[in-house]
Amino acid sequence: MKVLVINPGSTSTKVAIYENERCIFLETYEHSPEELAKCETLMDQEPLRRNCILSALEKAGFKIEDFDAIAARGGILPPLESGTYVVDERMVNYLKHESPVKHVSNLACVIAYELANGKVPVYTTDPVSVDEMVPEARFSGIPEIERKSLSHALNIKIVCRKVATELSKALEELNAVVAHLGGGISIAAVEKGKIIDVNNANDEGPFSPERTGELPVGDVVRMCFSGKYTKDELKKKFVGRGGLVAYLGTNDLRKALEMAKKDRNALLVVKAMAYQIAKEIGGMCAVLKGKVDAIILTGGMAHSNEFVEMIKEHVYKFAPIFVLPGEFEMEALALGTLRVMKGEEKAKIWGGPNG
Ligand SMILES: Nc1ncnc2c1ncn2[C@@H]1O[C@H](COP(=O)(O)OP(=O)(O)OP(=O)(O)O)[C@@H](O)[C@H]1O
Ligand SMILES: CCCC(=O)O
Incomplete structure (x- = not known):
């Protein structure tokens, strides 16, 4: 099985190709502060990041249709369980328009979903907003502020x-x-x-x-x-x-x-x-x-x-x-998607902002 892995970071875009558990291609594109400063909003960086992925594919000699799945870094969704999620239109719209924190990881699923264009399934594993906190950990000291689980x-x-x-x-x-x-x-x-x-x-x-x-x-x-x-x-x-x-x-x-x-x-x-x-x-x-x-x-x-x-x-x-x-993020994304593709784990469906 072949998996394309996409991970935009604050100063770089990483692209990898996995053949089962083995990484066969990895490319990191660095972005200068000047280059990023030209983009007024986070979503304005989409073409720049997408072009990096397309260049990587050309360099590796692959087309999107050659992949069994795309694994994209997950962004700031509402609090959710750990696991691998199907990236669908609802999730993409949320990340594009509603996510409360403009974190660079929001771009990955948006770009992956557009590139896949319905031909290849897209998954994301353990987004930044994975929340497994026990009730007592949620208290801040005033009722109006609840502690948030936003982590690596x-x-x-x-x-x-x-x-x-x-x-x-x-x-x-x-x-x-x-x-x-x-x-x-x-x-x-x-x-x-x-x-x-x-x-x-x-x-x-x-x-x-x-x-x-x-x-x-x-x-x-x-x-x-x-x-x-x-x-x-x-x-x-x-x-x-x-x-x-x-x-x-x-x-x-x-x-x-x-x-x-x-x-x-x-x-x-x-x-x-x-x-x-x-x-x-x-x-x-x-x-x-x-x-x-x-x-x-x-x-x-x-x-x-x-x-x-x-x-x-x-x-x-x-x-x-x-x-x-x-960090082992590229491997984690690839392995999360492979566990689902191989039937070792069931993909989760995101229930939407209120679900
Ligand atoms: N060989 C090294 N020795 C010492 N420090 C290092 C070395 N390599 C990287 N660092 C330090 O690690 C820090 C960056 O870590 P890392 O690359 O994990 O961060 P990032 O991916 O940019 O951000 P984040 O982990 O928050 O997503 C920097 O302070 C960098 O100087
Ligand atoms: C907010 C936790 C993840 C990150 O800092 O990139």
């Missing part, structure tokens, strides 16, 4: 599957704390394979390479009413220009670690990020009542041994630590 669910689930296999367990038997350490950070408590609590990677948790994470609420209110910022400026300050970018002017941990060799303040900033990550991991161990088979460190920043050690020194006593650097 796709990568979190696949690294859990990998570690479960290493521990000779089924995913449904694994208790783990997973820290996805990318441009944004999601730290999840996974109980019996389900993400029962996770920081909303845009609004909560540790500061990350380009996001502030949780902030002291009184100071945020003062900033909002200071008259110094528009709403958009503040949103960008918190998500995009926060974290390492705000302290050190870079979102690249490698550069921050280089700076830290000569500059004590830069070292302190990197250590503070590791400290906040460790604190969130500790909290999620408490969510699991200490019954933790594994602490899993994944995402781009897990490539740095130096940074991993800074986290480990705080949490090594809690559970065995597994480091799976980078």
Whole structure:
């Protein structure tokens, strides 16, 4: 079976071709800030991203009709169960016109559905809005605000599957704390394979390479009413220009670690990020009542041994630590679709915004 995998990220478009479980082609197209700035809205990026996919297909020597299915990254749908979903017109319309958060992953299903044009089935696995949180995790502190489950669910689930296999367990038997350490950070408590609590990677948790994470609420209110910022400026300050970018002017941990060799303040900033990550991991161990088979460190920043050690020194006593650097999103999308195509799992049908 052949599966085309589509994954638009904030600065790149990734395209892969899987022949059963084997990746036979992978191409990443980088997008410069200037190129993206020409698109006023997120959906204006559609032609640019679609052209990347068409170029990749030409390079690989395939047509859409050659595929048994397309696997597309899932965007911000209303909260939904983990699994692989059929991408249909209703889902595409929601992602195009109604999704409350203009996240780049919203583009993938829209483009895939148009390219498939009814000839090839399109699926999406574990979108950003997978929600398996327990009731007590939903409380924020005021009734008007409910905590949201918006996370790197796709990568979190696949690294859990990998570690479960290493521990000779089924995913449904694994208790783990997973820290996805990318441009944004999601730290999840996974109980019996389900993400029962996770920081909303845009609004909560540790500061990350380009996001502030949780902030002291009184100071945020003062900033909002200071008259110094528009709403958009503040949103960008918190998500995009926060974290390492705000302290050190870079979102690249490698550069921050280089700076830290000569500059004590830069070292302190990197250590503070590791400290906040460790604190969130500790909290999620408490969510699991200490019954933790594994602490899993994944995402781009897990490539740095130096940074991993800074986290480990705080949490090594809690559970065995597994480091799976980078992300496995393309593989997760392909495997999710293959499980459905091979009849190992039933595809879910999205019930619409109210269903
Ligand atoms: N070899 C490496 N050593 C240290 N840091 C690295 C390495 N490779 C990537 N990183 C860091 O990882 C971070 C980006 O991680 P990643 O590529 O997972 O993020 P992303 O895909 O852009 O965003 P997200 O994971 O939030 O979707 C950057 O700070 C980058 O500098
Ligand atoms: C909101 C979680 C996913 C991401 O940050 O890309």
